[in-house]
Amino acid sequence: MNTAEFLRSSRRIRFALAALLFLASLTIFACAGGPDATPGATHVLTADGTVNPVMHRYIDRGIGAAENDQAGAVVIRLDTPGGLSTSMDDIDQRIINSKVPVIVYVWPQGAQAASAGTFITYAAHVAAMAPGTVIGSATPIDASGGDIEGDLGNKVKENAAAKIREYAELRNRNGDWAESAVFEGKSATATEALELGIVEYVAEDLDDLLAQVNGQKVALASGEVTLATADSQIVYNNTNFIEDFLNIIANPNIAFLLLSLGSLGIFIELMNPGTIFPGTFGVISLLVGFFALSVLPFNWAGVALILFAFILFGLELFITSHGILGISGAIALVLGGLILTSDNPPEFQVSRWLVFGLAAFLASFSIFIAINLMRIRRMPAQTGPETIVGRTVVARSALGPTGFVFMDGEYWAAESEDGAVKPGENVIVTAIKGLRLTVRKQKPPEGEQT
DSSP states (O other): OOOHHHHHHHHHHHHHHHHHHHHHHHHHHHHOOOOOTTTTEEEEEEEOOOOSHHHHHHHHHHHHHHHHTTEEEEEOOOOOOOOOOOOOOEEEEHHHOOOOOOOEEEEEEEEETTTHHHHHHHHHHEEETTTEEEEEEOOOOOTSSOOOOOOHHHHHHHHHHHHHHHHHHHTTTTTHHHHHHHOOOOOEEEEHHHHHTSSEESSHHHEEEEHTTTOOEEEEEEEEEEEOOTOOOEEEEOHHHHHHHHHHHHOOOHHHHHHHHHHHHHHHHHHHHTTTTHHHHHHHHHHHHHHHHTTSSHHHHHHHHHHHHHHHHHHHHHHHHHTTHHHHHHHHHHHHHHHHHHTSSSSGGGHHHHHHHHHHHHHHHHHHHHHHHHHHHHHHOOSSGGGGGTTEEEEEBBBBSSSEETTTEEEEEEEEESOOOOEEEEEEEEEEETEEEEEEEEOOOOOOOO
């Protein structure tokens, strides 16, 4: 690739990068904020799914919108199996420091506030559950999904227990049961939770909840307020486009694939300048992949190894390494994929099947291409000047020593190197200099006279 082609390729990549960032900025700006509502309204958020940075972003935005609109309360309809402890801590802090009362309502029937969801419920100013819901099972687990053993396990559990007991004292809830949910993994139904003092209300639906909590005094960080929710305006602040998009791509497997495909696309573009699609697709894939990683805990060493793997795959096509570079690329890709999210809970880790499968496919593909390139390089030339030397052509004029010969339907200037040649005689091409052939007479078969 010459300098001009490289510059053209670089300009396309920079243009795609600038366009994507511009569109992303516009989308984020357009999707920010919340619904218009009158002061004193009740804002309703729906947080269902895994506790992750996207959920924290959504709840933070929702509470912020309620504060800006001077809402009377925020209801978070919660249904979660748990998730990242870091995101849970961020959500807890946002709720505790909210300037408006936050009501966590485990909803709908069949929902749960498990693990991290238990902490979020305990952090709320008011806690409620729908019939047929459960809460609990808040024991911390390690990255493999098992119990954390030894001194580290004790430290983690003690810290979690102290945290939830503090929430219980802050909200006047059952701290003993909260500790048992951490140490023993206990759970409770809605009815049991009400009887044990885990939550304050069991409500059939949102209207029933707002009617029950009406008039309750709530202690905020800024002072005590009284809930007036019975006849308040209800506004639903659902997830916006960016949050929905992040929920889709905030998956370690998708992020890993995007980084891998993005690196491959950019490499193809650099090696074949002028093919616009691979480069543009690669830039967009990389950017979306990093966007996905922005809401996932990850290790930069894993990212570096993934990018390095594709450099090795590319070098395999140009350097005769007998597969060493391709295998090294596969090893780097496997290590990168495993390290990328290794410190996360199982649901936030890249699938090992995906890592090994993709690495094996790419390694096999790059070695296959390299073998075929070597085979092609060793084949005799099929076109070009090299294919002319050694061919038998016919003299169309006398060569004495110069004249013309006929080859492949064309007349060529020729010069005989071993004397005169009559028209119609066969001669053999021995060299080519520019557009002039050097020929010699064809020797007759043995036994024939010339």
